[in-house]
Amino acid sequence: MKLRTLVFLNAFAVGISIGIVNYYFQHNWYYFMYALGISTSVSYLVFYFLIEKYVYSKIKIIYKMIHSLKLGKDLKDALGEYVSPDPINDVEQEVKEWAREKKTEIDDLKKQEKFRREFLSNISHEFKTPLFAIEGYVEALQDGGMDDPELAKSFLAKVARNVDRLSVLIKDLNEISKLESGEIPINYQKFELTALIKEVMESLEFKAKKSKINFVFKDKYDQPTWVEADREKIRQVLVNLLSNSLKYGKENGFTSITIFELHDQFLVEITDNGIGIEEKYLPRLFERFFRTDTSRSRQIGGSGLGLAIVKHIIEAHDQTINVRSTEGLGSTFGFTLKRVKDIRINIPLINN
Structure with a gap:
């Protein structure tokens, strides 16, 4: 609803009220219409001035800030831009749209945070498994395993397999990181x-x-x-x-x-x-x-x-x-x- 329409409806409501009171005491339709016209006009001017000065102008500034900041513009530049003739309705729509966008952003951030935690947990587990195995076999060799050539050979083969697993993991992590960042070009x-x-x-x-x-x-x-x-x-x-x-x-x-x-x-x-x-x-x-x-x-x-x-x-x-x-x-x-x-x-x- 536009400002003038809103002010007129309020002024007319005041005029009707004053006209009814006047008719109650005078019992004359002429005085009713006269009171209605005068009170509606005066109320319209007063309401328009007060709302325009103390309410509407503030809403315009809010609308400018919301609309311009959404576009990523500087606040100083935003305050000097042209504003829609009906910012009350526009502010409502902008705020609703902004709220939807922020909710979507928050949901995406929550998903990313969950993914990040799962990724860190998974990568930690993937690295720990072969590292613990290597550590165990090396300790066994240090504690006398080298005295048995066959056992030492078997342990070293298992160490080698776990080292290969770590190498593959690091290579794949590096590759997927480069793919995601676009560092690896597609050679068509x-x-x-x-x-x-x-x-x-x-x-x-x-x-x-x-x-x-x-x-x-x-x-x-x-x-x-x-x-x-x-x-x-x-x-x-x-x-x-x-x-x-x-x-x-x-x-x-x-x-x-x-x-x-x-x-x-x-x-x-x-x-x-x-x-x-x-x-x-x-x-x-x-x-x-x-x-x-x-x-x-x-x-x-x-x-x-x-x-x-x-x-x-x-x-x-x-x-x-x-x-x-x-x-x-x-x-x-x-x-x-x-x-x-x-x-x-x-x-x-x-x-x-």
């Missing part, structure tokens, strides 16, 4: 996706045989599937996802790689028939250090950062990654890549 290039998939499968063939899991990549994907992305980072994505399928797959099971052709993208899906993941864990699966089965995950190994790194790499390409899973039946991880159409390759002619 055009390359053949099926060729890269076959390379990664060959590099993991020994590990697949050891896990008794068969890779499935159908012959129909021999046709070119050209994409534009960072080849080495996509290799890392494939290695992480395929390695995960081997870690959590079933003996004599399979891991299949499927490519779906979309309008301007390729969708790559990696499916296994392993232990699967409970539905309640799926939203948190790409969080750093999140493990669905803590004891088994630590026995298998890994830094707990693989899926988080995968997510950062795919999102750095402005693409998406998703997961579907059913406990006991298996999981499917899918990610998209930019498709390159009508690529031409110059093949040198060979004269016979």
Whole structure:
């Protein structure tokens, strides 16, 4: 409601009241109308002056400060700016919007604080486990373990494994930190996706045989599937996802790689028939250090950062990654890549 409307309604209410009192004593409609007109006019002028001077002007200043500070402007500059002709309603809307924004910010800060506490707790645990193991084996060697060559060799091998685990953890932490800060650039290039998939499968063939899991990549994907992305980072994505399928797959099971052709993208899906993941864990699966089965995950190994790194790499390409899973039946991880159409390759002619 605008100021003049508000003042007029109040003045008219006063005028009606005075007119009724006048009519009560005079019993004359002429005096009623006269009193109504005079008292309404005088009340309007008085109310307008008082509200404008002592209330409305203050609200204008409040509106200026709220509106301008929301835009991040300096207070001195804010007070000299033009104000809406109806700041009372605008102040109400601004304050409501501001309150909603602040509530959202507070909720986000609470989530970040919870995430920070969980992250510190997880990273502390991840470091303590191998460090305590190394400390225990070293103390055992110092307390006479070196006298038994076979025992000393076994302890040193376990120390080496835990040192390797620490190295992997530090390397992955450093990489995910650089990915989040944008320090690692995305080196786009055009390359053949099926060729890269076959390379990664060959590099993991020994590990697949050891896990008794068969890779499935159908012959129909021999046709070119050209994409534009960072080849080495996509290799890392494939290695992480395929390695995960081997870690959590079933003996004599399979891991299949499927490519779906979309309008301007390729969708790559990696499916296994392993232990699967409970539905309640799926939203948190790409969080750093999140493990669905803590004891088994630590026995298998890994830094707990693989899926988080995968997510950062795919999102750095402005693409998406998703997961579907059913406990006991298996999981499917899918990610998209930019498709390159009508690529031409110059093949040198060979004269016979």
